[in-house]
Amino acid sequence: xxxxxxxxxxxxxxxxxxxxxxxxxxxxxxxxxxxxxxxxxxxxxxxxxxxxxxxxxxxxxxxxxxxxxxxxxxxxxxxxxxxxxxxxxxxxxxxxxxxxxxxxxxxxxxxxxxxxxxxxxxxxxxxxxxxxxxxxxxxxxxxxxxxxxxxxxxxxxxxxxxxxxxxxxxxxxxxxxxxxxxxxxxxxxxxxxxx
Numbered sequence: 283x284x285x286x287x288x289x290x291x292x293x294x295x296x297x298x299x300x301x302x303x304x305x306x307x308x309x310x311x312x313x314x315x316x317x318x319x320x321x322x323x324x325x326x327x328x329x330x331x332x333x334x335x336x337x338x339x340x341x342x343x344x345x346x347x348x349x350x351x352x353x354x355x356x357x358x359x360x361x362x363x364x365x366x367x368x369x370x371x372x373x374x375x376x377x378x379x380x381x382x383x384x385x386x387x388x389x390x391x392x393x394x395x396x397x398x399x400x401x402x403x404x405x406x407x408x409x410x411x412x413x414x415x416x417x418x419x420x421x422x423x424x425x426x427x428x429x430x431x432x433x434x435x436x437x438x439x440x441x442x443x444x445x446x447x448x449x450x451x452x453x454x455x456x457x458x459x460x461x462x463x464x465x466x467x468x469x470x471x472x473x474x475x476x477x
Contacts, residue, residue, distance in 0.1 A: 285339065285341045287335055288332040288335045288336035288339075288341060288346055289332070289336075289343065289345060289346050289349065291328040291331055291332040292328065292332045292349045292350050292353050293349070293353075294324075294325060294328060295325045295326075295329065295332075295354075295357055296349065296352070296353040296356060296357075298321050298324075298325035298357075299325070299353075299356050299357045299361060300360060302318045302322045302325070302360075302361065303360050303363070305317060305318040306364045306365065306368060306424070306427070307364065307367060307368075310369075312427075312428050315425075315427035315428045316428050318424055318427070319421065319425050319427075319428065322361070322420070322421060322424055326357070326417040326421065329350075329353075329354060329357075329413070329414075329417065332346070333350065351390075351405075354413055355386045355390065357417070358382065358383075358386065358413070358417070359383050359386060361420045361424070362382060362420065363379075363383075365424075366379055368427075370426070370431075370440065374444055375444060375447065377451075378444075378450065379451075381454060381455055382416060382450065385454045385458035386454075388458065392462065406457060406460065406461075408453065408456070409457045409461075411453065412450055412453040412454045412457055415449060415450040416447070416450040416454070418446055419443050419444075419447035420447070421443075422439050422440070422442045422443030423440065423444070423447070425439045425443075426439035426443060
């Protein structure tokens with residue numbers, strides 16, 4: 283049974299994203315917001331935990347490899363869309379969110395396209411780091427809803443979340459460009475060999 287725990291954790295992360303998003307669309311309530319933050323925090327922790335357990339127990343599977351990046355991207359994209367739909371979804375949140383969402387979709391498309399060309403787009407350390415920073419930023423933004431909007435704690439959480447989200451957006455854009463460069467070189471070399 284324990285062999286299925288890593289994949290079950292990944293599935294939990296996949297399903298928790300719409301659940302937390304649904305809570306954020308409800309009228310602001312500190313208890314609901316705290317529940318959303320707790321669910322989100324545990325789901326974010328599974329991003330590291332599922333891979334660690336799969337490697338430790340030597341239960342890495344193709345299903346897990348396929349599902350893990352989907353769960354990561356769904357978590358980030360759904361959370362950002364939900365946050366943009368709240369009363370605090372200003373342009374200062376929308377712009378970095380749209381940069382992140384656009385990059386995630388484009389890189390996913392690139393991976394699928396290049397896989398058909400027998401070219402693997404490897405995940406870089408910077409790309410893993412940007413996912414962590416994205417998750418931290420979103421956590422602070424969700425956490426702000428626990429406090430009244432006039433509270434200093436709301437302002438602190440919201441400000442840290444926004445600043446961190448902008449940092450994440452810059453790293454996200456940079457890693458996106460870094461992914462497209464080798465893919466472009468590969469395509470160009472293929473064109474040269476077919477001439």
